[in-house]
Amino acid sequence: MxxxxxxxxxxxxxxxxxxxxxxxxxxxxxxxxxxxxVDVLVLATGYRVSLPFLDPAVYDPAVGAMPLYQRVLTPERPGLFFVGFFQAVGSGIPLMELQAEWIGDLITGASVLPPEPVMRRWIDDDLAVLASRYGGSERHSMQVDFWRYRRALLEAGALRPHPSLRERLTRPLLGLR
Incomplete structure (x- = not known):
């Protein structure tokens, strides 16, 4: 919207x-x-997520809420990434950019995932917030609070692997964090 x-x-x-x-x-x-x-009637009924190119055994979005860690990945398949599967008031582009940056950091090893139980707890908490705020409405199953979700993505991206001594010494010299 x-x-x-x-x-x-x-x-x-x-x-x-x-x-x-x-x-x-x-x-x-x-x-x-x-x-x-009326001259024109625009029927806006929402949508249902469908990924016909993806075998439901790999991931099935038909469950409604798409229980994904940080709305990006499922703990069972941490190498399968989803971008843009959320609904925000205002532009979603800045959030998709953050998702893409985080995915890039995960792929290159600049960022790491937390242990699986932590990811599952995040998913459960996220779904609980949706349920309490929207009463289980399917229409709101992908809703995010822009600033809360932005902060969560930044925190997830801040999880770094333990750098080697060489990295700790050379990264500041190269102007890298």
Whole structure:
């Protein structure tokens, strides 16, 4: 959902309507009894995640919430990465960039994953937050709080392997952290 939606509604450029009860030609009747003549109707029903190119035995997104550590990987297959499987208010691009940077760090060894029980606890806690906030709504099964999720990704990316003595001595000289 675009963060501009609120401004468009506030300025009267968009009108929020109740649920549709029925159609009669170019007239829409809403559940509150109001009617409107329409030229175009945009039906926004959401979506269900489908990965038809991926064998469900490898990963099955049909479970709804996609229980992924940091919304990126499953502890059973730490080399299989998902980017962008979240819903945020505002632009998701900065979060996808953080996901991609973290994946790159994992692949190159600049960052490491925590032990499996820690990843599972993060997934359980994340799903619990969703359930408490949205009451188990399938529509919100991938919702993230932008700033909370950004912080979680940065913390995950900060988990570094124990550097060798050589790395500890040469990285500062090269201007690397």
């Amino acid at each position: 675009s963060s501009e939606l609120y401004d468009l509604v506030g300025h009267g450029d968009l009108t929020v309507a109740p649920d549709v009860e029925c159609f009669d030609g170019d007239v829409v009747q809403f559940v509150d009894g109001t009617r409107a003549h």
